[in-house]
Amino acid sequence: MVITQRYEDASGTFHPGFLVVPETSILFIGAGERLLGYNVERRERVFEDRTDYGFWGWTRQARTSNWISWDN
Numbered sequence: 001m002v003i004t005q006r007y008e009d010a011s012g013t014f015h016p017g018f019l020v021v022p023e024t025s026i027l028f029i030g031a032g033e034r035l036l037g038y039n040v041e042r043r044e045r046v047f048e049d050r051t052d053y054g055f056w057g058w059t060r061q062a063r064t065s066n067w068i069s070w071d072n
Contacts, residue, residue, distance in 0.1 A: 001043050007032030019058035030055035 007016070016031035025041035033054055037047040 001038070001040055003027075003029070003038065005029065005031060005034065005036070007034055014054040014056065017055065017057045019060060021060070028058050030058060 005016075007014075014032055016029065018030075019028040020026070020040070021028070025039050026046065027038045027040050029036040029038070030051075033050045033052065035047075035049040035051060035055065036045065038044065039046050
C-alpha cells in the first residue's frame with residue numbers, strides 16, 4: 001500500500017505523524033491540519049477529518065487512539 005499526501009505547514013512546526021493499531025488494521029495519519037485513517041488490510045480510506053490549529057501527534061492509551069492539537 002502506497003499513500004501520498006500533501007500538507008501545508010507555514011510555520012515549520014507540524015510534522016507528519018503515524019500510528020498503526022494492528023488489532024484493527026487501522027493506520028492513522030496526521031499532517032498539517034489533515035487527519036486520515038486507512039484500513040491497511042482492505043487498503044481503503046475509512047475517515048478524513050481536520051483540525052483547525054494543526055496536528056501535533058497521535059497517542060494510544062489502552063483501547064483508544066487520540067490526536068493532539070491546539071484545539072483538542
